[in-house]
Amino acid sequence: MSEAGTSTTRAARDHARAQAGTAAEAMPILPAGSWPEPPEGVDPAALTWAETIAGGGYASKVLARGTTLRLTDVEGDACAHLLLWNADQPWERLNVADTVKVPWQAYLGAGHPLLSDQGRALATIVADSSGRHDALCGTTSLAGNRERYGDGSPQGPSPAGRELQLLAALKHGLGPRDIPPGVSFFQGVRVDAEGALRFEGSAGAGTAVELRTEMPAIAILANVPHPLDPRVDYTATTLEVLAWRGDPTGPEDALWSSSPELERAFLNTKDYCDARGIR
Amino acid sequence: MNPTSAKGVSVDPTLGTIPAGEVVLDQLVAARAPWSAIVTAGDRLSIVDLGGNQAVDCILYSAADTSERYSAPDTIAAQGRIFLTTGSVLRSNRGNPLMTVIADECGNHDTLGGACSKESNTLRYGHHTKHQHACVENFLREGARHGLGKRDLVSNINWYMNVPVEEDGMLGIVDGISKPGLTVTLRAEVDTLVLVSNCPQINNPCNGFDPSPVRMVVTRP
Numbered sequence: 001m002s003e004a005g006t007s008t009t010r011a012a013r014d015h016a017r018a019q020a021g022t023a024a025e026a027m028p029i030l031p032a033g034s035w036p037e038p039p040e041g042v043d044p045a046a047l048t049w050a051e052t053i054a055g056g057g058y059a060s061k062v063l064a065r066g067t068t069l070r071l072t073d074v075e076g077d078a079c080a081h082l083l084l085w086n087a088d089q090p091w092e093r094l095n096v097a098d099t100v101k102v103p104w105q106a107y108l109g110a111g112h113p114l115l116s117d118q119g120r121a122l123a124t125i126v127a128d129s130s131g132r133h134d135a136l137c138g139t140t141s142l143a144g145n146r147e148r149y150g151d152g153s154p155q156g157p158s159p160a161g162r163e164l165q166l167l168a169a170l171k172h173g174l175g176p177r178d179i180p181p182g183v184s185f186f187q188g189v190r191v192d193a194e195g196a197l198r199f200e201g202s203a204g205a206g207t208a209v210e211l212r213t214e215m216p217a218i219a220i221l222a223n224v225p226h227p228l229d230p231r232v233d234y235t236a237t238t239l240e241v242l243a244w245r246g247d248p249t250g251p252e253d254a255l256w257s258s259s260p261e262l263e264r265a266f267l268n269t270k271d272y273c274d275a276r277g278i279r
Numbered sequence: 280m281n282p283t284s285a286k287g288v289s290v291d292p293t294l295g296t297i298p299a300g301e302v303v304l305d306q307l308v309a310a311r312a313p314w315s316a317i318v319t320a321g322d323r324l325s326i327v328d329l330g331g332n333q334a335v336d337c338i339l340y341s342a343a344d345t346s347e348r349y350s351a352p353d354t355i356a357a358q359g360r361i362f363l364t365t366g367s368v369l370r371s372n373r374g375n376p377l378m379t380v381i382a383d384e385c386g387n388h389d390t391l392g393g394a395c396s397k398e399s400n401t402l403r404y405g406h407h408t409k410h411q412h413a414c415v416e417n418f419l420r421e422g423a424r425h426g427l428g429k430r431d432l433v434s435n436i437n438w439y440m441n442v443p444v445e446e447d448g449m450l451g452i453v454d455g456i457s458k459p460g461l462t463v464t465l466r467a468e469v470d471t472l473v474l475v476s477n478c479p480q481i482n483n484p485c486n487g488f489d490p491s492p493v494r495m496v497v498t499r500p
Contacts, residue, residue: 091428091429091430095393095399095434096351096352096393096434097351097391097392097393097394097434097435098393098396098399098402100391100450101391101392101393101399101403101450101451101452102399102402102403104449104450104451105448105449105450106391106444106448106449106450107447107448115399115402117396117398117399117415117432118398119396119398119399119400119401119402120398136352136355136356136361136391137352137355137356138350138351138352138353138356139352141353141372141373141374142373142374143373143374143375144353144357144374162372162373175346176346176372177346177430177431178430179372180433180434181350181351181352181433181434182352190448191361191444191448193446194360195360195361195362195387195444196359196360197355197356197359197360197361227352227356228356228359261402261403264401264402264405264406265402268398268401268402
């Protein structure tokens, strides 16, 4: 029997309720507007998501079009594996091949769109103080983590990214067939002239990436070590997630016409949203 | 009469370097057309570029459970290199080997560029290309014959397609390095459903601006 006493339903209820107000290192803050340090210039009332995700953890949210999603690598060893789906029709989803091919650019950074398979921008990267990201290597698998760390199960000490993505996807009614290759932020990878990959790791503590959702989107974040991370120990530190309401990219934004490919992606996106009745 | 490219250029359908063994299947894929087959574990699939400089878009599925499929990122991360050639293990989304490249006369195949689609063509070239045939159309139609749908399409392999990445990250589809008759041969490590689009793209150099037929041969050692 525990000290608080849980042998009766009443005592068990008291015991459960006494936990309220406990602070954990990784947790959501509700309402999001009560987050203690809202970003400069952002009305706390506009915050729609405030959560910290520990290394080996995941979280997801359905975000309105025009939301800014800010990911912060608090201690310098987060790796935010991101997947996106059109919230209205999740068979439309992030397409990493189009995301690097259409902008003629393999490396993610400010101004880069995250494109769907339907020629539309699910999101755009609007700010980036890290510059260490990856659109080539995806995330880790159960088998791979078993080999690397001895375990890759979600309940174990070294969860694989794909296992966490699958759990999150299942909660949105999605399954294994719905999970495409994804992108990751805060651990850089570069390609040399022979096509060989070079792991560059983190840019250090405190860097952040801001994305803007251009369509209503299901966003899944898994915070796990990058597949090329050479360290023997499973190393992943806290990822901070903040989101706030705003407007999608419009023709008045410099980003809209920053390239002919991106301008047509915005036109396709607006065309879909207009027809679908999404503001 | 020999088969021809989209622009009517004749190709020799007997070209190719085919491994010794019993021929299980020997088929011609017309220019711009889809193709699929289940290759039994241990069998070899040879893909012959009959006209030269012809991209062959390809996705692999475990025939026993098609939710296990080719994964570009798992393949790239495991081999530490973006290009495919002899020795490359084509891995699934669970990290398992589906097929292995056992012979390659071209030397360099793409893992990054994905498939052309009507939708992405509008971004890359303009809305005038919306009604041109594209690889995703081939994948969807051929995949449907096997119970696959939109959700089953993932980043694919582009046999014979040349996509360099520059130092600053700029990448693009450039002139191919393949020639008529060059062959790449894959060994199936498990029973593998091979889904192919013989790329119909005419707006970039991936098919030399003239899509041409390819030859698919399955042999059993």
